[in-house]
Amino acid sequence: MxxxxxxxxxxxxxxxxxxxxxxxxxxxxxxxxxxxxxxxxxxPKAAAVRAQQVLAAQWAQDLIKSWNTHQWIDLPQTVGEKIAPLLGAAPGQVICCDSTSVNLFKVLSCAMLMQTGRVKVLSQAGNFPTDLYMVQGLASLLGEQHCQLVLANDSIDNQALEQAITEEVAVLLLTQVDFRSGRLLDMQRLTQLAHAKGVLVIWDLAHSAGALPIELDICQVDFAVGCGYKYLNGGPGAPAFLYAAKRHHARLTQPLSGWMGHQAPFNFDNTYQKAPGITQFLTGTPAILSMSVLDAALEVFADVxxxxxxxxxxxxxxxxxxxxxxxxxxxxxxxxxxxxxxxxxxxxxxxxxxxxxxxxxxxxxxxxxxxxxxxxxxxxxxxxxxxxxxxxxxxxxxxxxxxxxxxxxxxxxxxxxxx
Amino acid sequence: MxxxxxxxxxxxxxxxxxxxxxxxxxxxxxxxxxxxxxxxxxxPKAAAVRAQQVLAAQWAQDLIKSWNTHQWIDLPQTVGEKIAPLLGAAPGQVICCDSTSVNLFKVLSCAMLMQTGRVKVLSQAGNFPTDLYMVQGLASLLGEQHCQLVLANDSIDNQALEQAITEEVAVLLLTQVDFRSGRLLDMQRLTQLAHAKGVLVIWDLAHSAGALPIELDICQVDFAVGCGYKYLNGGPGAPAFLYAAKRHHARLTQPLSGWMGHQAPFNFDNTYQKAPGITQFLTGTPAILSMSVLDAALEVFADVxxxxxxxxxxxxxxxxxxxxxxxxxxxxxxxxxxxxxxxxxxxxxxxxxxxxxxxxxxxxxxxxxxxxxxxxxxxxxxxxxxxxxxxxxxxxxxxxxxxxxxxxxxxxxxxxxxx
Structure with a gap:
């Protein structure tokens, strides 16, 4: 004692x-x-200052020109690169967009399309429900013969989870820090176990990004998603983020293929051609006000x-x-x-x-x-x-x-x- | 002259x-x-005032309690009901969330799941590209044998389009006002033609909502999506909206089934059970700051x-x-x-x-x-x-x-x- x-x-x-x-x-x-x-x-105090700038100086005064003059068009990448160091991610792998749930759908779909012949998505019974619901949503679209959620019971030693990581599993979907218990999973060990069985891994970092050091690149994580409004202090319902390892970028097919993820959105071509790199994960027009506030909030971490x-x-x-x-x-x-x-x-x-x-x-x-x-x-x-x-x-x-x-x-x- | x-x-x-x-x-x-x-x-002046309230009084001072005390949790429905009269929609059919592209994916998926045996999505070659890209994205996920984009050439008399509306078509996807030409389509006529062939109709209202009277209910439209940042003045990248006719609500399967669309999100159940009504179209946590600004902006229309x-x-x-x-x-x-x-x-x-x-x-x-x-x-x-x-x-x-x-x-x- x-x-x-x-x-x-x-x-x-x-x-x-x-x-x-x-x-x-x-x-x-x-x-x-x-x-x-x-x-x-x-x-953060900087968040309120930035919101005021975006409203009074950018939107109200410079209007549509702000997409260029205030770099609104680059915000998803700009914010992504500010989050990347907090995740242990080299540049070009993190982007800010949409909600955690929507982003999970994107990376989950990508991962399932990469895994021909495997249909199981393995998660934990105690995972945050929206993660499980998004798998169920994808399954409702593809059919259970193509996508099936399997839940391992939670236990202190992760025995049930680790035993369930087999060559039948397409994707392992885990949240690094449990939203109820606060339990932290061993990212490196579980990612390695999964890769040894040919399983792709998605980590939900909602309760870890900005709270503790994360090493996505070192752990060779495939995909990750996370939240802008918890430890990143981006404001209520702030845009979320998404990580995809560079080694996968060339062969991904992201189904929420909106114009912002097109390689040349302002050519207005009829055929989708994905942007290179992490930009392929963008869908619609970014929520500039909310994303600017998150951008300013992240400055708090600059020297931390x-x-x-x-x-x-x-x-x-x-x-x-x-x-x-x-x-x-x-x-x-x-x-x-x-x-x-x-x-x-x-x-x-x-x-x-x-x-x-x-x-x-x-x-x-x-x-x-x-x-x-x-x-x-x-x-x-x-x-x-x-x-x-x-x-x-x-x-x-x-x-x-x-x-x-x-x-x-x-x-x-x-x-x-x-x- | x-x-x-x-x-x-x-x-x-x-x-x-x-x-x-x-x-x-x-x-x-x-x-x-x-x-x-x-x-x-x-x-709108009211938008800046509201943003300041959300930042200084709600987020900064009342923090997490604001979900209840400032009704953040109801914002998607509140804003949806403010947009509804502009669309000719009775209550309970419009909700504010995500981007137009993401919302299109939701209603398109719902419509395709309702149309067993039909795989074609008919649109126009001149439609706004993100609409076409989202169809292509769904097709990449389901396979061309389950979802296939078909484009009718644009013409002044719509002859090519109308002739393409056949019993092979699952969904007709049109934008009411063309983003390039400003051309307005006849919503009532085209919806009727489609329904006569058993085709479900999705209208993109990006360039019409807030610009002209729309009669979704009278035209018996099935689904619609639209944009908060154009004629609704919600600010750059403002959240979008989504309409689904009440007659369809009970049998829809919305694949972006996040926790906010669950019937009891704070029960944290492992199994998705969709909320009744239009709320089933919610996915992740709403972007409160951006959505509050749109909410305030819509007050301009209250007496118009x-x-x-x-x-x-x-x-x-x-x-x-x-x-x-x-x-x-x-x-x-x-x-x-x-x-x-x-x-x-x-x-x-x-x-x-x-x-x-x-x-x-x-x-x-x-x-x-x-x-x-x-x-x-x-x-x-x-x-x-x-x-x-x-x-x-x-x-x-x-x-x-x-x-x-x-x-x-x-x-x-x-x-x-x-x-």
Whole structure:
């Protein structure tokens, strides 16, 4: 057992934190401890500035000319190249567009078309539902004889998953950090296991991009998708991103083949000819306002070392859990997240029969956490704007809510929850 | 031949214009005549105000809670219901999401799955390329034996098109107003012809929504898609919309089946169960900032009668052409757009061997027009913010550019054009 964490120790941590100054790059509401950056990142100040420029100077004044003069037309590639270093991707492999779900459909279709004779898409039962739904959607279009979702049960040692990776599988579709438990999968090991069986691999990075170092190129990942509005702080429903390894580019057939993915969109030819490189993954006209905001938000990462982010992320969550353990009143909180650093992302998930009420009571008292059905209290740690003292305060408030039975008040009873 | 249009007559038109006051709802650049609202609508003042609210008050302050407290979660439906009256659609049939191209893929897939035994998608050779490309994309996924694009040649009388509507066709895919010529198709007639042969119909309304009255329900259209950033003024790359007739809702299988189209997305079930009604067409998380701006932009239409818009649109373009005919120096401009009101949308297209240079010279002198390869000068008329006097000034500037040979200067020579 470690020594108790003291308030003084937390203050010292903040004083020694190399990321401490980054907090000032964000607008944060007063009297709020925000532990839900894994759902929606906080607003970087630069994002609001850029939005204002796009509205008042670009759209309103320069109108249609802005496609050239303000480089709107290049934004998907520009933003993609800003995300690439966070993913361990060399240039020319990441592009910003559409939603994570739509992008998953693109890379999944590409992968299935590459895998003649194999029809199974292997994922985990606990994967984020939209990933599973998109496979089911493709299957509804192609027929079960051409595309079939197979789910391995989740287990601590991944035994069921690893055993299910066979030569019958076309595509392995995994989320690096589980949205419920916060569990981190071993990208290198699982990708290697898949490749050894001729299986192509798609990683969903929604809960890892911007939260921890990722090495897509080193792991020889085939495809990846991810989200712009969580740890990348791109704003609500920000455009998503897509990675496709360069070695595959020449032979891909991307079925959402809209004009922006054409090799010469302004020739207005009748026949689709895909653009070279990662641009082939574009479909319709990019959402310039939202994408510009994401572009500005990414500037926060320009001088940030992801190893430093990871170190602070693990420290924040370790300390949070240690403080929970110090509080007798919190013994009913069951940690679902593996404590081993190599096995967890940047969040903690606790099971509790009253998780919904606990979450609502926390929010009422200014600690923004998240509830995931049926019984999970989820706390995200975003090192760019979360302080060590915040963690201490959050646990103290949580302990008080439980010891005082505040959370049992009828106002916190379960209702339809939306986030 | 009509009598010459005089400057005094244009001033009088503006004085008597019932839409004159609407111009004040927009931010318009000084010293600019904007005749490209058919590419990118001008910015409504309300759009900038809303963007600021979403950034500063909603995202920055209320963060994740905004999904409920600011009704972010309902935006796709809210915006859809604001667009519906402009399309002649009863409630529950229009939703805002994704891009026009992605939405076309959704409704096309639905339609093809409904049409067992038929594989042909009939469109026109002059249709906007992304529509054709999306059919080609679906064909690349399903195979030519299941989906095959067939193009009818464009002709003034639509004879080739109408003759091609046979019982072999699964889906008729047409754009109501041609992006090049501005030609308006007869939605009622073509939809009826198609239905008589058991063909389902998809209309692309990119160049008609917000420009003229549309009667999707009365015409018994099956599906439609359209664009938020042209006549709806939603901002660059604004989210698009999608219409599906209520009579089809129960039996549709939409393959881009993301979590937002699930009947209970926050139950996080592993199996996709489509939401009832039009919500089944949602895929990923909506782009809240861009969609909020479109929502605010649509308020401009709240008290507008589309018949009045249409009347002014036709008057603006008629007068523009009459003024062109009055100018001897402009005789080389060949009108591509049918002059008959029932056969044109809200733009004029002129063929000219130096169309690109003419367009660039116009832009240089503050008249924002558009060039479409290879030789088309395109002028869009947006009655909410274009005055009659603007039309007079624009033609005068154009005539001067030609008579002075300004457009022959090397600076206007063709380069890669992007819009």
């Amino acid at each position: 470690l020594a108790d964490v003291t308030a003084a120790a937390l203050v010292l941590h903040d004083q020694q934190d190399p990321l401490a100054a980054k907090r000032d790059a964000f607008v944060l509401p007063a009297n709020t401890l925000y532990l839900d950056g894994n759902s929606l990142g906080a607003m 070392d992801m190893a430093t982010v990871r170190e602070k992320s693990l420290a924040l969550s370790s300390i949070f859990h240690q403080l929970v353990q110090q509080q007798g009143s919190l013994h009913a909180l069951q940690l679902l997240t593996p404590l081993e650093p190599a096995e967890r992302g940047s969040q903690l998930a606790y099971q509790h029969p009253n998780a919904y009420a606990l979450c609502q009571a926390l929010i009422k008292q200014g600690v923004i956490a998240d509830f995931r059905s049926p019984n999970i209290l989820r706390l995200g740690f975003t090192p760019l704007y979360t302080r060590y003292v915040d963690v201490g305060t959050a646990v103290a408030i949580l302990a008080n809510i439980v010891s005082s039975n505040e959370y049992l008040k009828p106002e916190y009873a379960i209702k339809q929850k939306v986030t | 009509l009598a010459d249009v005089t400057a005094a007559a244009l001033v009088l038109h503006d004085q008597q214009d019932p839409l004159a006051a609407k111009r004040d709802a927009f931010v318009l650049p000084a010293n600019t005549l904007y005749l490209d609202g058919n590419s990118l609508g001008a910015m 009668d589309m018949a009045t818009v249409r009347e002014k649109s036709l008057a603006l373009s008629s007068i523009f052409h009459q003024l062109v005919q009055q100018q001897g120096s402009l005789h080389a401009l060949q009108l591509l757009t049918p002059l008959e009101p029932a056969e044109r949308g809200s733009q004029l297209a002129y063929q000219h061997p130096n169309a690109y240079a003419l367009c660039q010279a116009l832009i240089k002198q503050g008249v924002i027009a558009d060039f479409r390869s290879p030789n088309i000068l395109r002028l869009g008329f947006t009655p909410l913010y274009t005055r009659y006097v603007d039309v007079g000034t624009a033609v005068a500037i154009l005539a001067n550019i030609v008579s002075s040979n300004e457009y022959l200067k090397p600076e206007y020579a063709i380069k890669q054009k992007v819009t």
